[in-house]
Amino acid sequence: MTSQLFYSYTVAAFVVLASALILRRRQAPNGQQPATKPHLLASVPTEQLPKYIQNLLAEIPGCVILQADVAAFQQAVDYSWAQQNREIIPACIVRPRDTQQLSKAVAILKWEHDSRSQTGAPITGFFAIRSGGVNPGLGAATVQDGVVIDLSLFCEVTPAVDGSTVTVGTGAKWIDVYKVLDEKGLIVMGGRNSPVGVGGLTLQGGISFYSPRFGFVCSNALSYEVVLANGSVVTASASVHPELWRVLKGGSNNFGIVTNFTLRSLPFAPLWVGEMVAPAAFQHAKALKAYHDYLDHASSSQPGAFDENAAGPILSFVYIQRIGLQLISLHLVYTKAPEDKKWPVHWKETGFTSLWSFYRSSKVQSHTSAVERLGRTAPAGTRHMQGTTTIRNDAQTMTAAYAIFCQTTTELRHVKGLLFPFTFQAILPGWMNKGYPNVLGLEGCTEPLIIIGFSVTWAKAKDDELIRSTIRHTLEQINAAAAARQSDHPYRFMNYCMEWQRPYEGCGEENLKLMREASQKYDPDGLFQSGRAGGFKLDIVSR
Numbered sequence: 335m336t337s338q339l340f341y342s343y344t345v346a347a348f349v350v351l352a353s354a355l356i357l358r359r360r361q362a363p364n365g366q367q368p369a370t371k372p373h374l375l376a377s378v379p380t381e382q383l384p385k386y387i388q389n390l391l392a393e394i395p396g397c398v399i400l401q402a403d404v405a406a407f408q409q410a411v412d413y414s415w416a417q418q419n420r421e422i423i424p425a426c427i428v429r430p431r432d433t434q435q436l437s438k439a440v441a442i443l444k445w446e447h448d449s450r451s452q453t454g455a456p457i458t459g460f461f462a463i464r465s466g467g468v469n470p471g472l473g474a475a476t477v478q479d480g481v482v483i484d485l486s487l488f489c490e491v492t493p494a495v496d497g498s499t500v501t502v503g504t505g506a507k508w509i510d511v512y513k514v515l516d517e518k519g520l521i522v523m524g525g526r527n528s529p530v531g532v533g534g535l536t537l538q539g540g541i542s543f544y545s546p547r548f549g550f551v552c553s554n555a556l557s558y559e560v561v562l563a564n565g566s567v568v569t570a571s572a573s574v575h576p577e578l579w580r581v582l583k584g585g586s587n588n589f590g591i592v593t594n595f596t597l598r599s600l601p602f603a604p605l606w607v608g609e610m611v612a613p614a615a616f617q618h619a620k621a622l623k624a625y626h627d628y629l630d631h632a633s634s635s636q637p638g639a640f641d642e643n644a645a646g647p648i649l650s651f652v653y654i655q656r657i658g659l660q661l662i663s664l665h666l667v668y669t670k671a672p673e674d675k676k677w678p679v680h681w682k683e684t685g686f687t688s689l690w691s692f693y694r695s696s697k698v699q700s701h702t703s704a705v706e707r708l709g710r711t712a713p714a715g716t717r718h719m720q721g722t723t724t725i726r727n728d729a730q731t732m733t734a735a736y737a738i739f740c741q742t743t744t745e746l747r748h749v750k751g752l753l754f755p756f757t758f759q760a761i762l763p764g765w766m767n768k769g770y771p772n773v774l775g776l777e778g779c780t781e782p783l784i785i786i787g788f789s790v791t792w793a794k795a796k797d798d799e800l801i802r803s804t805i806r807h808t809l810e811q812i813n814a815a816a817a818a819r820q821s822d823h824p825y826r827f828m829n830y831c832m833e834w835q836r837p838y839e840g841c842g843e844e845n846l847k848l849m850r851e852a853s854q855k856y857d858p859d860g861l862f863q864s865g866r867a868g869g870f871k872l873d874i875v876s877r
C-alpha cells in the first residue's frame with residue numbers, strides 16, 4: 335500500500351517536474367519568445383520618438399534600450415519573471431548605472447509629466463519602476479508603450495565593517511545577496527525564493543524565514559537612498575527625513591525610486607527545514623485543524639507558545655491539472671537548527687506530525703540552499719498570477735475557504751497546465767509589530783492572521799481572462815464567507831496582491847494620513863500618483 339502510493343507520488347512529482355520543464359522550454363527558448371507582440375517602434379527613426387524619450391537618449395547616453403536594438407530589447411523585456419508581463423511591450427527600457435543617471439531620468443519624466451498636466455488632459459501612467467521584475471501582477475513593473483526604469487544594475491551588496499548591517503542595491507535578487515553574504519559569514523533577512531528581487535519585496539512589506547524574530551522585512555530597513563520626483567537624492571532614516579523613512583515601510587512605489595536599502599544582518603547559522611507531502615483526499619480536514627490549533631497555541635499566553643525561531647508554517651493545497659489530483663504540501667522552518675536533523679520539539683508537538691504523508695524530509699541546511707530549493711518550484715517565463723486575502727484564525731472560515739478553492743479547481747479543471755496552490759501563511763501577534771514602525775496597519779492587532787494566497791500557473795494566453803476573473807471571484811467568495819462569520823480582516827499582504835486589489839484600504843486611517851502627507855511633501859505634483867504605472871496608488875483626490 336505505502337510503496338504503491340509512494341510510487342504514484344513519484345510519478346506525480348515526475349509529471350510536475352516534466353511539465354515545468356516543458357513549459358519552460360516552450361516559453362523561454364533562449365530569448366526567442368514566440369508570444370511577444372511585434373515591435374511597435376522598431377522602424378521609427380530616433381527623431382520621430384516622443385520628445386522625452388529623445389531627451390533620455392541625449393541626457394543619459396548608453397542607458398536607453400530602444401526597440402530597434404532587437405536582441406537587447408527582447409532580453410530586457412524578458413527580464414520580467416511572469417510570461418504575461420513579457421508580453422507588455424514598452425517604448426523603451428532605461429537602465430541607469432548609477433544614482434546620478436537615475437536622477438536625470440526622473441527629472442525628464444517629471445518634465446514630461448508636468449507638460450502633460452499643463453494641457454489639462456488626465457495623465458495615465460507612462461513609466462514603470464522595476465527591480466527584480468518578479469511581481470506577477472499585470473503590469474506591476476512594466477508599461478505598454480511607456481518607459482520602464484530598470485534598476486537591475488543597482489545590485490551591489492556592501493556589508494558594514496561591524497557586520498551588523500548590509501547595504502543592498504534594489505535591483506539585486508535575494509539569492510545573489512545571500513551568496514555574497516555567505517562568504518562573509520552573514521545572513522540578511524529577505525525573500526524565501528531565489529528569483530525574488532530586493533526592491534519590491536522590501537517596499538511592500540516582505541516576509542522572511544526570520545520574521546518571527548525580527549518582524550516584516552520592511553521593518554528592518556535602517557535607511558534608504560531615494561531619488562525623489564524632482565530628481566534630488568536623499569537618504570531616509572530615523573534621523574533624516576523620518577516621515578519618508580516610515581512610509582517606505584509598506585508604501586511601495588508612491589514616494590520615489592529607492593536605489594538601495596541598509597538592512598539588519600546577522601551571523602550565519604544553519605536552518606532546520608521540514609517538508610511534507612500528503613494526499614489531500616482524506617487529510618484536508620486534519621491539516622486545516624492542525625493549522626488552526628497551531629495558530630491558536632502560538633498566539634496564546636502559555637509560556638513558550640510563541641517561538642521566534644519557528645518560521646512558517648506554509649500549508650498549501652496544490653491542485654495539479656495534469657494528474658487531476660490535489661496534494662497537501664507543508665513547509666516548516668526552525669531558524670535555530672537542532673544538533674541532529676530531528677524535528678525540533680516546537681514542530682514535533684503540533685498536529686502536523688500526525689498527518690499521513692507520502693514524503694517527509696527533515697534537513698539542516700544553509701539559508702541560501704533553503705531558498706534555492708524553493709526557487710526550483712518557481713521557474714521564470716510561465717504564465718503566473720497571485721492573489722491574496724486575509725482572514726482571522728476561525729476554523730469554520732478556513733473550512734469554507736478550502737471548499738471554495740475546491741469548487742474553483744473543479745471549474746478550472748480543463749485549463750491546460752493548471753498548477754494551482756492554495757496557501758495558508760500566518761502572521762502571529764508575537765512578531766507582526768516587531769522592528770521599526772511601518773504603515774501596514776497592524777499596530778492594534780492582537781490576534782493571529784492568516785494570509786490566504788493563490789499562486790496559479792497555466793499554459794495558454796487564451797485562458798488569461800478566465801483565470802483572472804475566476805481568481806477574483808474566488809477571493810470575493812472567501813471574503814464573503816469570512817465576513818458572514820466576522821472573521822474577515824482588512825489587511826492585505828501587498829506582495830501577493832493582484833493588480834485590481836486595494837491594499838492601502840487595509841492600512842487604517844492613521845497610516846493613510848501619513849502616506850498622503852509624505853506624498854504631498856516629497857512629490858507635490860503627483861508624479862508617482864498619476865505618472866507612474868504599475869503597483870498601487872494612494873488615490874489622493876485633491877490634486
Ligand SMILES: Cc1cc2nc3c(=O)[nH]c(=O)nc-3n(C[C@H](O)[C@H](O)[C@H](O)COP(=O)(O)OP(=O)(O)OC[C@H]3O[C@@H](n4cnc5c(N)ncnc54)[C@H](O)[C@@H]3O)c2cc1C
Pocket residue numbers: 462463464465466467468469470474475485504524525526527529530531532533534535536537538539540541542586587588590591592593712829830868869870
Ligand atoms: C516565486 C515567488 C516567491 C515569492 N516569495 C516571497 C517571499 O518569500 N516573501 C515575500 O514577502 N514575498 C514573496 N513573493 C512576493 C514578492 O515579494 C513580490 O512579488 C515583490 O513585488 C517582488 O519584488 P521584485 O523586486 O522582484 O518586484 P518588481 O516586479 O520589480 O516590483 C514590484 C513592485 O515594486 C515596485 N518597486 C520595485 N522596486 C522599486 C524601487 N526601487 N523603488 C520604488 N518602487 C519599486 C515596482 O514598481 C512594482 O510595482 C514571492 C513572489 C514570487 C513570484
Ligand SMILES: *[C@@H]1O[C@H](CO)[C@@H](O)[C@H](O)[C@H]1NC(C)=O
Pocket residue numbers: 432433488490501503559593594
Ligand atoms: C548606496 O548606499 C551607499 C551608502 O549609503 C551610497 O554611498 C551609494 O551611493 C548608494 N547607491 C548605490 C547605487 O549603491
Ligand SMILES: *[C@@H]1O[C@H](CO)[C@@H](O)[C@H](O)[C@H]1NC(C)=O
Pocket residue numbers: 562564565566855856857858
Ligand atoms: C526637491 O524636493 C524636495 C522634497 O519636496 C525638496 O526638499 C527639495 O528642496 C527639492 N529640490 C529642488 C532642487 O527643488
